[in-house]
Amino acid sequence: MRDTCKNLEIDTKIHTVEYNPEVVDNKAREKGKEINFIIGDLYDIEKVLPQDFMNSLKHPILITDDAHVNIANNLTYLNQFLEEGDYLFVEDLNPDSSNVIFDPFNFE
Ligand SMILES: C[S@@+](CC[C@H](N)C(=O)[O-])C[C@H]1O[C@@H](n2cnc3c(N)ncnc32)[C@H](O)[C@@H]1O
Secondary structure, three states: HHHHHHHHOOOOOOOEEEEOOOOOOOOHHOOOOOOOOOOOHHHHHHHHHHHHHHHHHHOOEEEEEOOOOOOOHHHHHHHHOOOOOOOEEOOOOOOOOOOOOOOOOOOO
């Protein structure tokens, strides 16, 4: 994401959430000034991405979920911070997956 934005000369800040610090690649860490690595658990999204932080983000926001955990709860939480023109992607969504128990086009 960071390289794509850089190549397209998009001035942006990237925040990424991961609960296992060991999977964060060293090359990515070296780009630490441009990427904010947030170590936290997406089963506790209100703590990991608190309201103050979310409200401080400059729009447009692009959110992409690729953790495949607690999806309905997390999309519902994040939805309150989105405005017209923002984007929210859920990667690799499998409709047969047991944790997808909502209509992604009709969540509150
Ligand atoms: C499919 S991988 C994402 C890979 C990443 N998008 C990339 O391109 O490098 C899913 C990641 O979600 C993380 N993850 C799983 N459960 C999580 C949780 N409860 N909180 C935060 N991260 C979690 C895993 O450790 C894993 O690194």
